[in-house]
Amino acid sequence: MFTVQVIEASSGKPVRNKKVSVIFDGWFRGAARDQYTNDDGEAHFSEDNGEGTIYVGGTKVYEGRIQGRKVIYI
Numbered sequence: 001m002f003t004v005q006v007i008e009a010s011s012g013k014p015v016r017n018k019k020v021s022v023i024f025d026g027w028f029r030g031a032a033r034d035q036y037t038n039d040d041g042e043a044h045f046s047e048d049n050g051e052g053t054i055y056v057g058g059t060k061v062y063e064g065r066i067q068g069r070k071v072i073y074i
């Protein structure tokens with residue numbers, strides 16, 4: 001399980017209702033089901049931690065190890 005939190009870089013405030021997508025590395029992992037950020041800017045995923053890519057609103061924002069809480073500034 002992991003959480004992606006989306007923060008607006010200019011204001012430091014959480015961004016709500018943003019689509020967050022995760023695609024894992026490797027042939028067998030595939031992609032997590034898309035989630036939308038809540039009022040705290042958080043999107044919660046039930047998949048296991050791993051290597052992959054995070055997209056926010058269709059834009060690639062992070063590539064690497066995804067675990068625990070990942071804070072993304074847009």
